[in-house]
Structures are given as C-alpha cells and as structure tokens.
Amino acid sequence: MDSLRQGIAQRMVGKARKAREKRLGGEDNASLQITLLFALVVMDKGRWEEAKSLFVQVIETSSRVLGEEHPSTLTSMGNLASAFWNQGRPRDLGSPEILIFRSP
Secondary structure (H helix, E strand, O other): OOHHHHHHHHHHHHHHHHHHHHHHOOOOHHHHHHHHHHHHHHHHOOOHHHHHHHHHHHHHHHHHHOOOOOHHHHHHHHHHHHHHHHOOOHHHHHOHHHHOOOOO
C-alpha cells in the first residue's frame, strides 16, 4: 500500500476506533476488532512497537473478556507473532509479551 493510502487508512480506521470505543466501550468485541485492524494498519506503516503495543492490549482484553481460546483472541496472538516475524525478530516470540499468553 502506498504512503498516501496508508495515511488515509490510518485516519479512517482511527476515527472508527474512537467512535466504537466511545459508543460500545473498549472491551466490546467490535471495539477490539477495530483496534486489531488499526494495529495492522500501523504495522503496515512499519511502526512495529506501536503495533505490538496495540496487539498486546487487544490480547489482554480479549483473553479476559472473551477467553483465551476465543477466535478473536487467537487471531490477535497470531498477529502479534507476525509483527515480531516481520521485524526479523522471531527470537522475540519467546518474549514476556508472548509467554504471558501461553497456557501452562
């Protein structure tokens, strides 16, 4: 995606995210999904640390509200792993951010 389209996508998804969180709250599944989409847009722009932070936020909330094995939670975990992989940091898949989501 070119830079102009990335900027437009980020603004549009950012506005939708704020509106959903305001109307539905930050723990609603629809709000979590738009935050996940926003994290993907941010990741596409190469802002890995910001994307990682958003993925972790979604995973923590989704795990607590929907459960660790809910499809939305698992998708978020996969996206966080993808963020590490795309950064060329596959070793970080064993980092605390990932390990806290593994079942004992």
